[in-house]
Amino acid sequence: MSATHGPHSLAFRVMRLCKPSFHVDPPLRIDPFDLLAGEDFSDDPSSASLFRRHVSSADAVDSDLSYRNRFLLNHPTDPIGLSGLLLLPQSFGAIYLGETFCSYISVNNSSTSEVRDVTIKAEIQTERQRILLLDTSKSPVESIRTGGRYDFIVEHDVKELGAHTLVCSALYNDADGERKYLPQFFKFVVANPLSVRTKVRVVKETTFLEACIENHTKANLFMDQVDFEPAKQWSAVRLQNEDSTEDPPTSGLSGLIPKPPVIIRSGGGIHNYLYKLNPSADVSGQTKFQGSNILGKFQITWRTNLGEPGRLQTQQILGAPVSRKEINMRVAEVPAVIHLNRPFPAYLNLTNQTDRQLGPFEVSLSQDESQMEKPVGINGLQTLMLPRIEAFGSNDFQLNLIASKLGVQKISGITALDTREKKTYELVPEMEVSVLFFFSSGF
Known part of the structure; x- marks a missing residue:
């Protein structure tokens, strides 16, 4: 069996199948x-x-x-x-990540004799892998006559950047019965059609994610879908301007007229998307508190001027590193109106964010300053006993408070002492409440 030495009866011709361009x-x-x-x-x-x-x-x-x-x-x-007029593709042209590479391949017999038992293979080679697109080993082409050809079409979803090689090979018997092997190589480079730059901002318990999508191609991109898929510990809502042109028409035909796509102009056009992320309430405690800073990923689909589709999925978007406390307390509810020197209830939630049992706890105000100096203090017993909390569990309880000063006051200094481990936790960050004077009318 010979390789590329000597003349071959067969030759490959390759044409990329894509939408034609305007002449x-x-x-x-x-x-x-x-x-x-x-x-x-x-x-x-x-x-x-x-x-x-x-x-x-x-x-x-x-x-x-x-x-x-x-x-x-x-x-x-x-x-x-x-x-x-329309112009058929004259070369592979620009091939971008996320597109489908489709090629028409023809095996031509330009010799003066027939070739037989032709085994044809076509594969894509990248720096990481080899993808087989066609293999006729189990059912070889019986013969290709003089001047004849064997045609086929291959498709490949482009998922890697950089150099690619389309390898076409044929194994056949020539007129003398000699088994010959013909390989041919067609190289092309896959470029990135767009870039996604993200910024993460955290405001209290709310995370804002801004994504800037930039078009690197020489054609306009019509964005069919830009969806952010949050990780399971997050829920996401897209924020839009009320005057945005992306909103569907308000006429009576709004159900029939499709939503217009966002157009990102060629050669560096950009479009910004903003998402609001909140911790999801539907996940288990262990998933919620394991400390992952993965926010999610983007699913992006688009079409070019002549309707060719493209699809990309970004890598996981990372937020700021999350530092998890062993014990966390949050204020679930306080009255909307708080009167001076009148007791009011504060409903709180104590959560164990570890994989072991903690407690029992003694909840009280910190003793770094006197009770009279605090604008909001505990009414009644100064210490509240709470039972043990299982791993990743929580406990709801009520704390009776009283305000001693008018105006906007801060609730701070609530701590919990683990009586078993002798460890004190500073639980509630400063929270502001408005204290009003109570008027009573009597006759």
């Missing part, structure tokens, strides 16, 4: 008569009049042979330069 005429229009006469022909009156007498029809040539009418626009489409 654009040169903006400078010429007169075919310029090919027959010199550029100064029209400047000689005697020569011009002699030419007019020899033309058989007045419509065969413009009566004005000078150059002054060459730039007149005879039709509204003339300045565009589009001829109305």
Whole structure:
């Protein structure tokens, strides 16, 4: 069996199957008569009049042979330069990540004899892997006659950047019965069609994610879908401007008219998306408190000017590193109206964020300053006993408080002492409440 040594009867021809492009005429229009006469022909009156007498029809040539009418626009489409014709792909062209590479491959027999038992293979080779697209080993092509060909189409979803090689090979018997092997290589480079830059901002317990999508191609991208899929410990809502043009039409045909896609212009056009993320309430305690800073990933689909689809999935978007406390307390509810020197209940939730049992706990105000100096203090017993809390469990309880000063006051300094481990936790961050004076009318 020989390889590439010596002449081969077969040869591969490859054409990429993609949407055709528009054929654009040169903006400078010429007169075919310029090919027959010199550029100064029209400047000689005697020569011009002699030419007019020899033309058989007045419509065969413009009566004005000078150059002054060459730039007149005879039709509204003339300045565009589009001829109305479509141009088939002449090369692989630009191939982008997320597209489907589709190629028409023809095996031609250009020799003077028939070849038999042809085994054909086609595969894509990248820096990481080899993907088999076609293999006729189990059912070889019986024969390809002189001047004949065997055609097939292969498709491959492009999922890697960088250099790619389409390897086409044929194993066949020539006219002398010799088994020959023909490999041919067609190289192309896969580029990134767009980039996604993200910014993460955390405001209290709310996380805001901003994504900026930039178009790196030479064509406009019509974004069909830009969806953020949050990790299971998050829920996400997209924030939009009320005046955004992305909103569907408000007419009676709004259910029939499709939502217009977002257009990101070619050569560096950008579009921004903003999402609001909150901790999900539907996940288990262990998943919620394991400390992962993964926010989620984007699913992006688009189409080009002539409708060719593309699809990309980003890597996981990471937020700020999450530091988890062993014990966390949050205020579930406080009254909307709080009156001066009148007790009010505060409903709180104590959560164990570890994988072991903690407690029992003694909940009280910190003793770094006297009770009278605090604008909001505990009413009644100064210490509240709470039972043990299982791993990743929680306990709801009520704390009776009283405000001693008017205006906007802060609730702070609530601590919990683990009586078994002798460890104190500072639980509630400063929370502001509005304290009003209580008026009572009596007769």
